[in-house]
Amino acid sequence: MRHKWLFRAQLIFTLLVCGFLIVPVILSALAGITQNFFLGIKSGVTLHWLGEVWQLYSGTIYLSLLIAIWCLIATLVIGVPAAYVLAKQNGKLARFIEEIIVLPIAIPGLAIALALIINYGGFRDFRTSWGFILVGHILYTLPFMLRSVLAVLSSTNFHELEESAASLGASFWQRFFTIILPNAKSGILAGALMVVTLSIGEFNLTWMLHTPETKTLPVGLADSYASMRLEVASAYTLIFFVMIIPLLIAMQKLSQKTNKV
Amino acid sequence: MNPTATSIKLTNCAKTFADGTQALKPLNLTVKAGETIVLLGPSGCGKTTLLRIIAGLEATDQGGEIYFNQQNMTSIAIEKRNIGMVFQSYALFPNMSVAQNIVYGLKIRKLKPQAIKRRLDEMLEMMQIEALAHRRIDQLSGGQRQRVALARAIAVRPNLLLLDEPLTALDASLRDRLRSEISELLQKLGITSIYVTHDQSEAMALADRIVVMDKGRIVQIGSPYDIYHRPKNEFVANFVGNVNHHPNVFDANYLTLFRPEDVEIVEPTKGDFEAKIISVLFLGDKSRLTLDCGFKKSIYVDTTLRQNFKTGMKISMHVEAERLIKLKTTDNGPATVKES
Structure with a gap:
């Protein structure tokens, strides 16, 4: 019988912890579609606040998506070949370069942003464009792409796969596109989801790098928390959830699939 | 072709x-x-x-x-x-x-x-x-x-x-x-x-x-x-198979070797040399004997004789002259020769 009690106690504890985490999320989501949050849900359900957010902040949502897509393209173009080269080289230099590329994970976003502003803030057109934020996002997300692809490449014996493709007559580019990329696919996909998710949600760096003309979703969110009705901010959060949760689920699914293999 | x-x-x-x-x-x-x-x-x-x-x-x-x-x-x-x-x-x-x-x-x-x-x-x-x-x-x-x-x-x-x-x-x-x-x-x-x-x-x-x-x-x-x-x-002799050093042929210029399967087991005292069985490995189609002939290295013999060999038995052996592998010692380098 002691077993049963232990199980129940653990179940209750787990449910409490889950509740503690989920209730605010639900409340926040509900607040976004409630007429008046202080009167509660009985005041009526409305899409009014969502509409208002759209009117006020749709620009930030578009910008966040735009930056995320360009960030993804850049990390793919830089990260995948870089991971390939690093996986192929065993020397000390290769490991050193890998460490440098991965460094931004360890450095606070604010510090990276500050460094960017000090060095490149003088180029006015660049400083005021969303390209400035993009550069920060690339620096911040590149390690995740690199690591993810490197992990897959070092777990498959791709060096020998490439040699055998070469022995069958495949040139470097044929090998890269028919052997390396398809076999690194799971890593590239995982890295891509990670990059997009991180870029859309990135706040630290972006808050420092943005201008009033170049606000992203999380920056707009902070702005609305500070200066808008709670219902507007909550509706805004709801939109953020709708964008980010499918990405997180896809990421989870993908890692389950790769774990099985 | x-x-x-x-x-x-x-x-x-x-x-x-x-x-x-x-x-x-x-x-x-x-x-x-x-x-x-x-x-x-x-x-x-x-x-x-x-x-x-x-x-x-x-x-x-x-x-x-x-x-x-x-x-x-x-x-x-x-x-x-x-x-x-x-x-x-x-x-x-x-x-x-x-x-x-x-x-x-x-x-x-x-x-x-x-x-x-x-x-x-x-x-x-x-x-x-x-x-x-x-x-x-x-x-x-x-x-x-x-x-x-x-x-x-x-x-x-x-x-x-x-x-x-x-x-x-x-x-x-x-x-x-x-x-x-x-x-x-x-x-x-x-x-x-x-x-x-x-x-x-x-x-x-x-x-x-x-x-x-x-x-x-x-x-x-x-x-x-x-x-x-x-x-x-x-x-080469060692790498492609087992090989024995002949226990009583000594020649400063030649190393005389023979393979385990080239040994004939003969009537007592009728052979070129005698040795005591240290161990017997019965493999079904043949027996592999390890023998001590007072020489530093053991001698290995493969035999298809249907005889129940026992540890401690003394046997007499003969190797046909054309089955002997003679190597000029200069081909082996000095170290290999001394080792034996």
Whole structure:
């Protein structure tokens, strides 16, 4: 019988912890579609606040998506070949370069942003464009792409796969596109989801790098928390959830699939 | 013999790695068209490096040259050498099915779809893997992977087939079966082949000629028969089989050896020498006796006599003069001689 009690106690504890985490999320989501949050849900359900957010902040949502897509393209173009080269080289230099590329994970976003502003803030057109934020996002997300692809490449014996493709007559580019990329696919996909998710949600760096003309979703969110009705901010959060949760689920699914293999 | 078979000539090929180790001393080697050559030696002897140089996966040091027929291939990249290669780990492409693996080289060569299909069917039939065509690579057993790897290498009709310890990863019984299959296959195709192994029985079974290597050098080249019965030095004699030092033939200029199966067990006191049995290993078809004859090294004897040998028994033995392997001691270097 002691077993049963232990199980129940653990179940209750787990449910409490889950509740503690989920209730605010639900409340926040509900607040976004409630007429008046202080009167509660009985005041009526409305899409009014969502509409208002759209009117006020749709620009930030578009910008966040735009930056995320360009960030993804850049990390793919830089990260995948870089991971390939690093996986192929065993020397000390290769490991050193890998460490440098991965460094931004360890450095606070604010510090990276500050460094960017000090060095490149003088180029006015660049400083005021969303390209400035993009550069920060690339620096911040590149390690995740690199690591993810490197992990897959070092777990498959791709060096020998490439040699055998070469022995069958495949040139470097044929090998890269028919052997390396398809076999690194799971890593590239995982890295891509990670990059997009991180870029859309990135706040630290972006808050420092943005201008009033170049606000992203999380920056707009902070702005609305500070200066808008709670219902507007909550509706805004709801939109953020709708964008980010499918990405997180896809990421989870993908890692389950790769774990099985 | 295959009329398109290619002859191979290596002149002065050596390999020094970036860290300064010389894996291969400068060497020459000629492989006749259609011949099966086995590079045999212990690990680290340079056999795989030599194979990779012939394949084009490694460049030979300055001064070395490689010819396919009369054509100088030294600076030609591997993908332009038209070879087929089978790797120890098979290196099958996990992102492709069995069929896609086999036709990979044909697609690279931009053959017509009908020609690709025809060749695929031929290969599947030849390797008896028709049923596996649509399987994924991770659904195959080791032996099946080996067949796919062979089919993939042969499908492109290579000038030269290179096999790098292709059976090492398999268990013993499967290895024996595939060994004879590969032997038949190479005979049938008549393709020039170079096969790397550290297993002397594999080398014996497959080779037209065996190239025995040690410490980056070629020690001896010869037919399996020659290598076994007329080894050039003690290393070769030891590497391709067991060998005994004769207990009562002493000659400063010659080392006299004989193989365990060449010993006749004779009536007591009628033999050349006597020894006491230290241990008996009964193997069914034969018994392997380990004997002490007062000599530093034990003597090994293989006998098919139906006699129940017991530890402690004393037996008398005789070796026919023509069965003795006589090696000039200068060929062995001083260290080997003193050791005995």
